[in-house]
Amino acid sequence: MGVLPSNYYDFFGIEHRLDLDLRDLERRFYALSRQYHPDRFTLKSAEEQQTALDATAILNDGYRTLRDPLARAEYLLKENGFDIGEQGSKNVPPELLEEVFELNMALEELRAGDESARAGLEEARAKFIAMRDGIDAELKAKFAEYDGSRDRKVLAEVRGILNRRRYVWNLVNEVEKELAGAAA
Amino acid sequence: MSYSDKVLDHYNHPRNVGSLDRNDPNVGTGMVGAPECGDVMKLQVKVDEMTGVIAEAKFKTFGCGSAIASSSLATEWLKGKTVDEALAIKNTDIVNELSLPPVKIHCSVLAEDAIKAAISDYKKKQDQRKPVEARA
Ligand code: FES
Numbered sequence A: 001m002g003v004l005p006s007n008y009y010d011f012f013g014i015e016h017r018l019d020l021d022l023r024d025l026e027r028r029f030y031a032l033s034r035q036y037h038p039d040r041f042t043l044k045s046a047e048e049q050q051t052a053l054d055a056t057a058i059l060n061d062g063y064r065t066l067r068d069p070l071a072r073a074e075y076l077l078k079e080n081g082f083d084i085g086e087q088g089s090k091n092v093p094p095e096l097l098e099e100v101f102e103l104n105m106a107l108e109e110l111r112a113g114d115e116s117a118r119a120g121l122e123e124a125r126a127k128f129i130a131m132r133d134g135i136d137a138e139l140k141a142k143f144a145e146y147d148g149s150r151d152r153k154v155l156a157e158v159r160g161i162l163n164r165r166r167y168v169w170n171l172v173n174e175v176e177k178e179l180a181g182a183a184a
Numbered sequence B: 001m002s003y004s005d006k007v008l009d010h011y012n013h014p015r016n017v018g019s020l021d022r023n024d025p026n027v028g029t030g031m032v033g034a035p036e037c038g039d040v041m042k043l044q045v046k047v048d049e050m051t052g053v054i055a056e057a058k059f060k061t062f063g064c065g066s067a068i069a070s071s072s073l074a075t076e077w078l079k080g081k082t083v084d085e086a087l088a089i090k091n092t093d094i095v096n097e098l099s100l101p102p103v104k105i106h107c108s109v110l111a112e113d114a115i116k117a118a119i120s121d122y123k124k125k126q127d128q129r130k131p132v133e134a135r136a
Helices: A008-012 A022-035 A046-067 A069-079 A094-112 A115-149 A152-183 B005-012 B065-078 B083-087 B091-098 B102-135
Strands: B027-034 B039-047 B054-062
Touching: A008 A022, A008 A046, A022 A046, A046 A069, A069 A115, A069 A152, A094 A115, A094 A152, A094 B027, A094 B039, A094 B054, A115 A152, B005 B065, B005 B091, B027 B102, B039 B065, B039 B102, B054 B065, B065 B091, B065 B102, B083 B102, B091 B102
Parallel strands: none
Antiparallel strands: B027 B039, B039 B054
């Protein structure tokens, strides 16, 4: 066995795309799992056994990352220098922060209220989920655009959309926690 | 994950929660967020016109305990400092004071960013004011 590719896409032998055929990915996962299964290495050298173990680790991590569209996008962004930790990758439009802040304030008020606040919370949840769905649709379109063009400008946009999604995702979680707690 | 006593103290008794009038020319407002976790923080300072010293500092944070503690501590430190002294506050100072673990460093960065944003907002407002005063 040669040196294993540590990049997930390369390991699976697929193109570095944002949109993936999940059934193809799964087929490759099973094929590679068989190829590196420890049982096939019991009679091999210690070195080869170790390589098989390493391969299995990359395989599992890679599968987990690549089959989840958000984790996959973060991975591809990172390999292209758009890691969330990078300076400049964090920038979100100030209006978005203002809006998220206001939504959080409203949520806090609803939370402080009694049972009558429930309707408001449910309304807020519907609103946040609609926002999230809108963002997901936007992401899907950008994934396709990037795969078609390989334009780094599109990656910068994907970075921005993912950041925005994170804030909205928080709001959804907060309001759901609240509704679940109120029901209990 | 366990929080240090200082974090817990600020978390349970946050200092200076609230807001200042953002239309006041002597108030600087910083609104920042951490996309890693989706937390948001607002920090405001009010500068005394005569002395140039920060007279009041307020914050409101929707985020984790470390972010709340970092911003609470920041508002305590800000009071009594000049604008330039305020800019010298580093996130590492906050990390040390609160004994934040590595995974919580971005929470202190958020507080430093908030201070910078508030001060720069204040400075911008002051600059806009000058021509008006010159005319008067
Ligand atoms: S986890 Fe987000 S600011 Fe602390």
